[in-house]
Amino acid sequence: MINLDDPLIHGYLLRLIGEDGITLIRNMPEGEVTDEEICNTLNPLRTISKAADDKVKKLNIEIKAAKEKGEETKKLEKDVKAAEKEAETAKANLGDEKEITLNTVRKILFILYENKFTICHRERDANSGWLTFRWMLNMDGIYHQIEREKKKLYRNLVKRKEYEDNNIFYVCPQNCLRLVFDEATETEFLCPLCGEDLVFQDNEQFKELLDQRIEEFEETA
Ligand SMILES: [Zn+2]
Incomplete structure:
Protein backbone atom coordinates (compact mmCIF):
# COMPACT_ATOMS: atom_id res chain seq x y z
CA MET A 1 0.00 0.00 0.00
CA ILE A 2 1.26 3.47 -0.81
CA ASN A 3 1.85 6.06 1.91
CA LEU A 4 -0.97 8.56 1.48
CA ASP A 5 0.65 10.92 3.99
CA ASP A 6 3.73 11.36 1.81
CA PRO A 7 3.31 15.02 0.71
CA LEU A 8 4.27 14.23 -2.90
CA ILE A 9 1.76 11.39 -3.20
CA HIS A 10 -0.91 13.32 -1.31
CA GLY A 11 -0.47 16.40 -3.49
CA TYR A 12 -0.50 14.38 -6.68
CA LEU A 13 -3.69 12.51 -5.75
CA LEU A 14 -5.38 15.66 -4.48
CA ARG A 15 -4.95 17.25 -7.91
CA LEU A 16 -6.11 14.07 -9.62
CA ILE A 17 -9.14 12.95 -7.58
CA GLY A 18 -9.65 15.47 -4.74
CA GLU A 19 -10.31 14.89 -1.03
CA ASP A 20 -13.13 12.41 -1.72
CA GLY A 21 -10.80 10.37 -3.88
CA ILE A 22 -8.18 10.19 -1.15
CA THR A 23 -10.89 9.12 1.31
CA LEU A 24 -11.87 6.39 -1.15
CA ILE A 25 -8.32 5.07 -1.45
CA ARG A 26 -7.88 5.14 2.34
CA ASN A 27 -11.07 3.12 2.88
CA MET A 28 -11.05 0.89 -0.17
CA PRO A 29 -12.11 -2.64 0.90
CA GLU A 30 -9.74 -5.54 0.24
CA GLY A 31 -10.09 -7.64 -2.90
CA GLU A 32 -12.33 -7.01 -5.88
CA VAL A 33 -15.37 -4.91 -4.99
CA THR A 34 -18.27 -3.25 -6.78
CA ASP A 35 -18.78 0.50 -6.83
CA GLU A 36 -21.82 0.05 -4.55
CA GLU A 37 -19.78 -1.86 -2.00
CA ILE A 38 -17.20 0.92 -2.04
CA CYS A 39 -19.93 3.52 -1.66
CA ASN A 40 -21.37 1.65 1.36
CA THR A 41 -17.96 1.51 3.00
CA LEU A 42 -17.50 5.25 2.51
CA ASN A 43 -20.92 6.04 3.98
CA PRO A 44 -21.22 3.69 7.00
CA LEU A 45 -23.97 5.68 8.71
CA ARG A 46 -26.03 5.85 5.52
CA THR A 47 -25.55 2.13 5.02
CA ILE A 48 -26.83 1.43 8.55
CA SER A 49 -29.77 3.76 7.97
CA LYS A 50 -30.67 2.06 4.69
CA ALA A 51 -30.43 -1.40 6.26
CA ALA A 52 -32.77 -0.27 9.07
CA ASP A 53 -35.28 1.11 6.54
CA ASP A 54 -35.15 -2.17 4.61
CA LYS A 55 -35.79 -4.13 7.79
CA VAL A 56 -38.92 -2.04 8.53
CA LYS A 57 -40.18 -2.62 5.00
CA LYS A 58 -39.55 -6.36 5.18
CA LEU A 59 -41.33 -6.69 8.55
CA ASN A 60 -44.33 -4.72 7.28
CA ILE A 61 -44.64 -7.11 4.34
CA GLU A 62 -44.47 -10.08 6.74
CA ILE A 63 -47.17 -8.54 8.94
CA LYS A 64 -49.44 -8.02 5.95
CA ALA A 65 -48.92 -11.61 4.81
CA ALA A 66 -49.56 -12.96 8.32
CA LYS A 67 -52.78 -10.94 8.65
CA GLU A 68 -54.03 -12.25 5.31
CA LYS A 69 -53.44 -15.77 6.55
CA GLY A 70 -55.15 -14.88 9.82
CA GLU A 71 -52.02 -15.53 11.84
CA GLU A 72 -50.89 -13.94 15.08
CA THR A 73 -48.87 -10.73 14.41
CA LYS A 74 -48.09 -9.54 17.95
CA LYS A 75 -44.42 -10.58 17.82
CA LEU A 76 -43.96 -9.03 14.36
CA GLU A 77 -45.64 -5.78 15.49
CA LYS A 78 -43.20 -5.59 18.37
CA ASP A 79 -40.27 -6.22 16.02
CA VAL A 80 -41.39 -3.55 13.58
CA LYS A 81 -41.69 -0.99 16.39
CA ALA A 82 -38.11 -1.74 17.45
CA ALA A 83 -36.91 -1.60 13.84
CA GLU A 84 -38.65 1.75 13.31
CA LYS A 85 -36.88 3.12 16.33
CA GLU A 86 -33.54 1.87 15.02
CA ALA A 87 -34.22 3.48 11.65
CA GLU A 88 -35.07 6.77 13.34
CA THR A 89 -31.87 6.80 15.40
CA ALA A 90 -29.82 5.93 12.34
CA LYS A 91 -31.40 8.80 10.41
CA ALA A 92 -30.72 11.25 13.24
CA ASN A 93 -26.99 10.45 13.01
CA LEU A 94 -26.70 11.08 9.29
CA GLY A 95 -25.74 14.72 9.79
CA ASP A 96 -22.33 13.63 11.11
CA GLU A 97 -21.42 12.02 7.83
CA LYS A 98 -20.32 13.80 4.68
CA GLU A 99 -22.00 11.88 1.92
CA ILE A 100 -19.93 10.56 -0.96
CA THR A 101 -22.46 9.59 -3.61
CA LEU A 102 -22.32 6.57 -5.89
CA ASN A 103 -21.88 8.98 -8.77
CA THR A 104 -18.78 10.49 -7.14
CA VAL A 105 -17.41 7.01 -6.45
CA ARG A 106 -17.86 6.08 -10.11
CA LYS A 107 -16.19 9.28 -11.28
CA ILE A 108 -13.18 8.67 -9.01
CA LEU A 109 -12.89 5.05 -10.14
CA PHE A 110 -13.01 6.16 -13.76
CA ILE A 111 -10.20 8.70 -13.30
CA LEU A 112 -8.13 6.12 -11.40
CA TYR A 113 -8.76 3.62 -14.20
CA GLU A 114 -7.69 6.12 -16.86
CA ASN A 115 -4.43 6.56 -14.96
CA LYS A 116 -3.98 2.78 -14.60
CA PHE A 117 -4.43 2.87 -10.83
CA THR A 118 -7.31 0.38 -10.81
CA ILE A 119 -7.90 -3.01 -12.27
CA CYS A 120 -11.45 -3.70 -13.38
CA HIS A 121 -13.08 -7.04 -14.07
CA ARG A 122 -16.45 -7.36 -15.72
CA GLU A 123 -18.77 -10.16 -14.79
CA ARG A 124 -22.07 -11.02 -16.42
CA ASP A 125 -24.74 -12.44 -14.15
CA ALA A 126 -25.92 -15.69 -15.77
CA ASN A 127 -29.53 -15.13 -14.70
CA SER A 128 -30.20 -11.43 -15.10
CA GLY A 129 -27.63 -10.73 -17.83
CA TRP A 130 -26.50 -7.68 -15.87
CA LEU A 131 -22.86 -6.64 -16.09
CA THR A 132 -21.10 -6.15 -12.77
CA PHE A 133 -17.82 -4.28 -12.56
CA ARG A 134 -15.42 -5.39 -9.87
CA TRP A 135 -12.67 -3.01 -8.92
CA MET A 136 -9.33 -3.36 -7.26
CA LEU A 137 -6.72 -0.69 -6.57
CA ASN A 138 -3.25 -1.03 -7.95
CA MET A 139 -1.32 2.10 -7.11
CA ASP A 140 2.14 0.66 -7.86
CA GLY A 141 2.56 2.95 -10.85
CA ILE A 142 2.22 6.11 -8.79
ZN1 LIG B 1 -2.06 48.59 -20.93
Missing part, protein backbone atom coordinates in the same frame (compact mmCIF):
# COMPACT_ATOMS: atom_id res chain seq x y z
CA TYR A 143 5.94 6.56 -8.06
CA HIS A 144 6.72 6.33 -11.74
CA GLN A 145 3.88 8.76 -12.50
CA ILE A 146 5.11 11.30 -9.93
CA GLU A 147 8.67 10.99 -11.25
CA ARG A 148 7.38 11.75 -14.73
CA GLU A 149 5.46 14.76 -13.48
CA LYS A 150 8.51 16.06 -11.65
CA LYS A 151 10.67 15.69 -14.75
CA LYS A 152 8.12 17.58 -16.80
CA LEU A 153 7.98 20.38 -14.23
CA TYR A 154 11.77 20.54 -14.19
CA ARG A 155 11.97 20.73 -17.98
CA ASN A 156 9.42 23.56 -17.97
CA LEU A 157 11.40 25.46 -15.35
CA VAL A 158 14.62 25.15 -17.33
CA LYS A 159 12.86 26.23 -20.53
CA ARG A 160 11.35 29.19 -18.74
CA LYS A 161 14.72 30.21 -17.34
CA GLU A 162 16.23 30.13 -20.85
CA TYR A 163 13.39 32.29 -22.14
CA GLU A 164 13.93 34.80 -19.34
CA ASP A 165 17.70 34.79 -19.96
CA ASN A 166 17.42 35.32 -23.69
CA ASN A 167 14.87 38.12 -23.75
CA ILE A 168 14.33 41.68 -22.65
CA PHE A 169 10.87 42.46 -21.39
CA TYR A 170 8.55 45.45 -21.48
CA VAL A 171 5.35 45.68 -19.47
CA CYS A 172 2.31 47.94 -19.39
CA PRO A 173 2.17 49.91 -16.09
CA GLN A 174 -1.54 49.03 -15.96
CA ASN A 175 -0.60 45.31 -15.98
CA CYS A 176 -2.29 44.65 -19.31
CA LEU A 177 0.54 42.55 -20.71
CA ARG A 178 4.21 41.72 -20.98
CA LEU A 179 6.06 41.85 -24.31
CA VAL A 180 9.52 40.85 -25.46
CA PHE A 181 11.69 43.52 -27.10
CA ASP A 182 10.74 42.68 -30.72
CA GLU A 183 7.03 42.75 -29.92
CA ALA A 184 7.43 46.03 -28.07
CA THR A 185 9.11 47.65 -31.09
CA GLU A 186 6.20 46.52 -33.26
CA THR A 187 3.74 48.39 -31.02
CA GLU A 188 6.15 51.37 -30.82
CA PHE A 189 6.46 50.78 -27.09
CA LEU A 190 2.80 51.54 -26.49
CA CYS A 191 0.40 49.12 -24.81
CA PRO A 192 -1.80 47.75 -27.61
CA LEU A 193 -4.66 47.38 -25.13
CA CYS A 194 -4.74 50.67 -23.21
CA GLY A 195 -2.24 52.91 -25.03
CA GLU A 196 0.05 53.56 -22.04
CA ASP A 197 3.81 53.80 -22.53
CA LEU A 198 5.45 50.41 -21.97
CA VAL A 199 8.25 50.30 -19.41
CA PHE A 200 11.33 48.11 -19.21
CA GLN A 201 10.99 45.28 -16.72
CA ASP A 202 13.93 44.04 -14.70
CA ASN A 203 13.49 40.26 -14.45
CA GLU A 204 16.61 39.55 -12.34
CA GLN A 205 14.58 38.68 -9.25
CA PHE A 206 12.31 36.36 -11.19
CA LYS A 207 15.34 34.66 -12.72
CA GLU A 208 16.83 34.14 -9.26
CA LEU A 209 13.58 32.57 -8.13
CA LEU A 210 13.63 30.23 -11.11
CA ASP A 211 17.25 29.31 -10.35
CA GLN A 212 16.27 28.49 -6.79
CA ARG A 213 13.43 26.21 -7.91
CA ILE A 214 15.70 24.51 -10.45
CA GLU A 215 18.33 23.91 -7.76
CA GLU A 216 15.70 22.46 -5.43
CA PHE A 217 14.69 20.02 -8.14
CA GLU A 218 18.26 19.03 -8.83
CA GLU A 219 18.92 18.40 -5.15
CA THR A 220 15.93 16.07 -4.74
CA ALA A 221 16.49 14.27 -8.04
Whole structure:
Protein backbone atom coordinates (compact mmCIF):
# COMPACT_ATOMS: atom_id res chain seq x y z
CA MET A 1 0.00 0.00 0.00
CA ILE A 2 1.26 3.47 -0.81
CA ASN A 3 1.85 6.06 1.91
CA LEU A 4 -0.97 8.56 1.48
CA ASP A 5 0.65 10.92 3.99
CA ASP A 6 3.73 11.36 1.81
CA PRO A 7 3.31 15.02 0.71
CA LEU A 8 4.27 14.23 -2.90
CA ILE A 9 1.76 11.39 -3.20
CA HIS A 10 -0.91 13.32 -1.31
CA GLY A 11 -0.47 16.40 -3.49
CA TYR A 12 -0.50 14.38 -6.68
CA LEU A 13 -3.69 12.51 -5.75
CA LEU A 14 -5.38 15.66 -4.48
CA ARG A 15 -4.95 17.25 -7.91
CA LEU A 16 -6.11 14.07 -9.62
CA ILE A 17 -9.14 12.95 -7.58
CA GLY A 18 -9.65 15.47 -4.74
CA GLU A 19 -10.31 14.89 -1.03
CA ASP A 20 -13.13 12.41 -1.72
CA GLY A 21 -10.80 10.37 -3.88
CA ILE A 22 -8.18 10.19 -1.15
CA THR A 23 -10.89 9.12 1.31
CA LEU A 24 -11.87 6.39 -1.15
CA ILE A 25 -8.32 5.07 -1.45
CA ARG A 26 -7.88 5.14 2.34
CA ASN A 27 -11.07 3.12 2.88
CA MET A 28 -11.05 0.89 -0.17
CA PRO A 29 -12.11 -2.64 0.90
CA GLU A 30 -9.74 -5.54 0.24
CA GLY A 31 -10.09 -7.64 -2.90
CA GLU A 32 -12.33 -7.01 -5.88
CA VAL A 33 -15.37 -4.91 -4.99
CA THR A 34 -18.27 -3.25 -6.78
CA ASP A 35 -18.78 0.50 -6.83
CA GLU A 36 -21.82 0.05 -4.55
CA GLU A 37 -19.78 -1.86 -2.00
CA ILE A 38 -17.20 0.92 -2.04
CA CYS A 39 -19.93 3.52 -1.66
CA ASN A 40 -21.37 1.65 1.36
CA THR A 41 -17.96 1.51 3.00
CA LEU A 42 -17.50 5.25 2.51
CA ASN A 43 -20.92 6.04 3.98
CA PRO A 44 -21.22 3.69 7.00
CA LEU A 45 -23.97 5.68 8.71
CA ARG A 46 -26.03 5.85 5.52
CA THR A 47 -25.55 2.13 5.02
CA ILE A 48 -26.83 1.43 8.55
CA SER A 49 -29.77 3.76 7.97
CA LYS A 50 -30.67 2.06 4.69
CA ALA A 51 -30.43 -1.40 6.26
CA ALA A 52 -32.77 -0.27 9.07
CA ASP A 53 -35.28 1.11 6.54
CA ASP A 54 -35.15 -2.17 4.61
CA LYS A 55 -35.79 -4.13 7.79
CA VAL A 56 -38.92 -2.04 8.53
CA LYS A 57 -40.18 -2.62 5.00
CA LYS A 58 -39.55 -6.36 5.18
CA LEU A 59 -41.33 -6.69 8.55
CA ASN A 60 -44.33 -4.72 7.28
CA ILE A 61 -44.64 -7.11 4.34
CA GLU A 62 -44.47 -10.08 6.74
CA ILE A 63 -47.17 -8.54 8.94
CA LYS A 64 -49.44 -8.02 5.95
CA ALA A 65 -48.92 -11.61 4.81
CA ALA A 66 -49.56 -12.96 8.32
CA LYS A 67 -52.78 -10.94 8.65
CA GLU A 68 -54.03 -12.25 5.31
CA LYS A 69 -53.44 -15.77 6.55
CA GLY A 70 -55.15 -14.88 9.82
CA GLU A 71 -52.02 -15.53 11.84
CA GLU A 72 -50.89 -13.94 15.08
CA THR A 73 -48.87 -10.73 14.41
CA LYS A 74 -48.09 -9.54 17.95
CA LYS A 75 -44.42 -10.58 17.82
CA LEU A 76 -43.96 -9.03 14.36
CA GLU A 77 -45.64 -5.78 15.49
CA LYS A 78 -43.20 -5.59 18.37
CA ASP A 79 -40.27 -6.22 16.02
CA VAL A 80 -41.39 -3.55 13.58
CA LYS A 81 -41.69 -0.99 16.39
CA ALA A 82 -38.11 -1.74 17.45
CA ALA A 83 -36.91 -1.60 13.84
CA GLU A 84 -38.65 1.75 13.31
CA LYS A 85 -36.88 3.12 16.33
CA GLU A 86 -33.54 1.87 15.02
CA ALA A 87 -34.22 3.48 11.65
CA GLU A 88 -35.07 6.77 13.34
CA THR A 89 -31.87 6.80 15.40
CA ALA A 90 -29.82 5.93 12.34
CA LYS A 91 -31.40 8.80 10.41
CA ALA A 92 -30.72 11.25 13.24
CA ASN A 93 -26.99 10.45 13.01
CA LEU A 94 -26.70 11.08 9.29
CA GLY A 95 -25.74 14.72 9.79
CA ASP A 96 -22.33 13.63 11.11
CA GLU A 97 -21.42 12.02 7.83
CA LYS A 98 -20.32 13.80 4.68
CA GLU A 99 -22.00 11.88 1.92
CA ILE A 100 -19.93 10.56 -0.96
CA THR A 101 -22.46 9.59 -3.61
CA LEU A 102 -22.32 6.57 -5.89
CA ASN A 103 -21.88 8.98 -8.77
CA THR A 104 -18.78 10.49 -7.14
CA VAL A 105 -17.41 7.01 -6.45
CA ARG A 106 -17.86 6.08 -10.11
CA LYS A 107 -16.19 9.28 -11.28
CA ILE A 108 -13.18 8.67 -9.01
CA LEU A 109 -12.89 5.05 -10.14
CA PHE A 110 -13.01 6.16 -13.76
CA ILE A 111 -10.20 8.70 -13.30
CA LEU A 112 -8.13 6.12 -11.40
CA TYR A 113 -8.76 3.62 -14.20
CA GLU A 114 -7.69 6.12 -16.86
CA ASN A 115 -4.43 6.56 -14.96
CA LYS A 116 -3.98 2.78 -14.60
CA PHE A 117 -4.43 2.87 -10.83
CA THR A 118 -7.31 0.38 -10.81
CA ILE A 119 -7.90 -3.01 -12.27
CA CYS A 120 -11.45 -3.70 -13.38
CA HIS A 121 -13.08 -7.04 -14.07
CA ARG A 122 -16.45 -7.36 -15.72
CA GLU A 123 -18.77 -10.16 -14.79
CA ARG A 124 -22.07 -11.02 -16.42
CA ASP A 125 -24.74 -12.44 -14.15
CA ALA A 126 -25.92 -15.69 -15.77
CA ASN A 127 -29.53 -15.13 -14.70
CA SER A 128 -30.20 -11.43 -15.10
CA GLY A 129 -27.63 -10.73 -17.83
CA TRP A 130 -26.50 -7.68 -15.87
CA LEU A 131 -22.86 -6.64 -16.09
CA THR A 132 -21.10 -6.15 -12.77
CA PHE A 133 -17.82 -4.28 -12.56
CA ARG A 134 -15.42 -5.39 -9.87
CA TRP A 135 -12.67 -3.01 -8.92
CA MET A 136 -9.33 -3.36 -7.26
CA LEU A 137 -6.72 -0.69 -6.57
CA ASN A 138 -3.25 -1.03 -7.95
CA MET A 139 -1.32 2.10 -7.11
CA ASP A 140 2.14 0.66 -7.86
CA GLY A 141 2.56 2.95 -10.85
CA ILE A 142 2.22 6.11 -8.79
CA TYR A 143 5.94 6.56 -8.06
CA HIS A 144 6.72 6.33 -11.74
CA GLN A 145 3.88 8.76 -12.50
CA ILE A 146 5.11 11.30 -9.93
CA GLU A 147 8.67 10.99 -11.25
CA ARG A 148 7.38 11.75 -14.73
CA GLU A 149 5.46 14.76 -13.48
CA LYS A 150 8.51 16.06 -11.65
CA LYS A 151 10.67 15.69 -14.75
CA LYS A 152 8.12 17.58 -16.80
CA LEU A 153 7.98 20.38 -14.23
CA TYR A 154 11.77 20.54 -14.19
CA ARG A 155 11.97 20.73 -17.98
CA ASN A 156 9.42 23.56 -17.97
CA LEU A 157 11.40 25.46 -15.35
CA VAL A 158 14.62 25.15 -17.33
CA LYS A 159 12.86 26.23 -20.53
CA ARG A 160 11.35 29.19 -18.74
CA LYS A 161 14.72 30.21 -17.34
CA GLU A 162 16.23 30.13 -20.85
CA TYR A 163 13.39 32.29 -22.14
CA GLU A 164 13.93 34.80 -19.34
CA ASP A 165 17.70 34.79 -19.96
CA ASN A 166 17.42 35.32 -23.69
CA ASN A 167 14.87 38.12 -23.75
CA ILE A 168 14.33 41.68 -22.65
CA PHE A 169 10.87 42.46 -21.39
CA TYR A 170 8.55 45.45 -21.48
CA VAL A 171 5.35 45.68 -19.47
CA CYS A 172 2.31 47.94 -19.39
CA PRO A 173 2.17 49.91 -16.09
CA GLN A 174 -1.54 49.03 -15.96
CA ASN A 175 -0.60 45.31 -15.98
CA CYS A 176 -2.29 44.65 -19.31
CA LEU A 177 0.54 42.55 -20.71
CA ARG A 178 4.21 41.72 -20.98
CA LEU A 179 6.06 41.85 -24.31
CA VAL A 180 9.52 40.85 -25.46
CA PHE A 181 11.69 43.52 -27.10
CA ASP A 182 10.74 42.68 -30.72
CA GLU A 183 7.03 42.75 -29.92
CA ALA A 184 7.43 46.03 -28.07
CA THR A 185 9.11 47.65 -31.09
CA GLU A 186 6.20 46.52 -33.26
CA THR A 187 3.74 48.39 -31.02
CA GLU A 188 6.15 51.37 -30.82
CA PHE A 189 6.46 50.78 -27.09
CA LEU A 190 2.80 51.54 -26.49
CA CYS A 191 0.40 49.12 -24.81
CA PRO A 192 -1.80 47.75 -27.61
CA LEU A 193 -4.66 47.38 -25.13
CA CYS A 194 -4.74 50.67 -23.21
CA GLY A 195 -2.24 52.91 -25.03
CA GLU A 196 0.05 53.56 -22.04
CA ASP A 197 3.81 53.80 -22.53
CA LEU A 198 5.45 50.41 -21.97
CA VAL A 199 8.25 50.30 -19.41
CA PHE A 200 11.33 48.11 -19.21
CA GLN A 201 10.99 45.28 -16.72
CA ASP A 202 13.93 44.04 -14.70
CA ASN A 203 13.49 40.26 -14.45
CA GLU A 204 16.61 39.55 -12.34
CA GLN A 205 14.58 38.68 -9.25
CA PHE A 206 12.31 36.36 -11.19
CA LYS A 207 15.34 34.66 -12.72
CA GLU A 208 16.83 34.14 -9.26
CA LEU A 209 13.58 32.57 -8.13
CA LEU A 210 13.63 30.23 -11.11
CA ASP A 211 17.25 29.31 -10.35
CA GLN A 212 16.27 28.49 -6.79
CA ARG A 213 13.43 26.21 -7.91
CA ILE A 214 15.70 24.51 -10.45
CA GLU A 215 18.33 23.91 -7.76
CA GLU A 216 15.70 22.46 -5.43
CA PHE A 217 14.69 20.02 -8.14
CA GLU A 218 18.26 19.03 -8.83
CA GLU A 219 18.92 18.40 -5.15
CA THR A 220 15.93 16.07 -4.74
CA ALA A 221 16.49 14.27 -8.04
ZN1 LIG B 1 -2.06 48.59 -20.93
